Amino acid sequence: MTQTITSCLDLDEVFDLIPKNLVKTLDIDAATIRLIDSSREKLILKAAYGLSDDYLNRGAIDTEEPVFKALQGEPIFIENAVEDSRIVYHEETKKEGINSILVVPISIRGRVEGVLRLLTKKPYKFDQHDIDFVSALAKQCGIAIENARFVHDQKIWLNYFVIIHQISKLINSTSDLNEILEIIVTRLPETMELKAATIRFFEKKGKLEL
Structure with missing residues (x-):
């Protein structure tokens, strides 16, 4: 997967490849990438795979505690998203059938520039090995994004x-x-x-x- 995403230098294609490859590699249901905008005040959805437009357009998630923590560099695992108080849009999450969520930071040049969210419809226990593995992949995603941005x-x-x-x-x-x-x-x-x-x-x- 790393070879696939880091060998691509087209920025739009990189954003398309990352969530799609993550879903297939990890055998999960969906993935999204959000990056901080130029004002560094809000997150912009850059790529998504496996989710409906209604769910993606549910509203800003910047204030959700897991996202906030991830932007500070800390991976966050949510086992039951529908009942977790840290999730803002419970009804939309339930309607989409989302159960477990893992949020990890995406760093570019040592600075957190966004978050990678992995979502599953069946209960999924992300253990520390999974979190470390996904965090390592997120770092590779950051490198791929940086390279593609440079060429762009x-x-x-x-x-x-x-x-x-x-x-x-x-x-x-x-x-x-x-x-x-x-x-x-x-x-x-x-x-x-x-x-x-x-x-x-x-x-x-x-x-x-x-």
């Missing part, structure tokens, strides 16, 4: 340089100011995945005009 970021920067070079060539090929401005506001949103761009100049009386 490099591709973005390379694309920026290519587009900037193209824009520069187009600008240097004309002396028409309106054409140059049109090139800039047309190509930049495409490159940076933005909705729009505008250029305004200070004109008479210091007013900005489009």
Whole structure:
């Protein structure tokens, strides 16, 4: 499994492979990956396997004690999720048929960046050996995510340089100011995945005009 996920450098594919391979490798029912967003204030669902959309969209789980503990670096095992007071969404958990849950931290460069949740529909006793094994796999997941992120970021920067070079060539090929401005506001949103761009100049009386 480690060889499979660490050999892939496509970020979306890495997120798709990890929960799917964990479910098959450990013979469990479902798995999810959530990572901390850029503000470090909430968890974002990045990947899931074996769960319904209704369960995945039940609401934020950031305040659940097992998730909070896992984000502090401590694996947490919940034997009976439906009756455990640490779980927020009991009805949704019961409807989904979830029984046991294991939550382990995902670390990237020595810093906890998210959580890996393993879920079973039958009662499952994760012993210390299981927890250590899954924690080791979570570390490999972190390495795979980091590698894929690096390649993803490099591709973005390379694309920026290519587009900037193209824009520069187009600008240097004309002396028409309106054409140059049109090139800039047309190509930049495409490159940076933005909705729009505008250029305004200070004109008479210091007013900005489009």
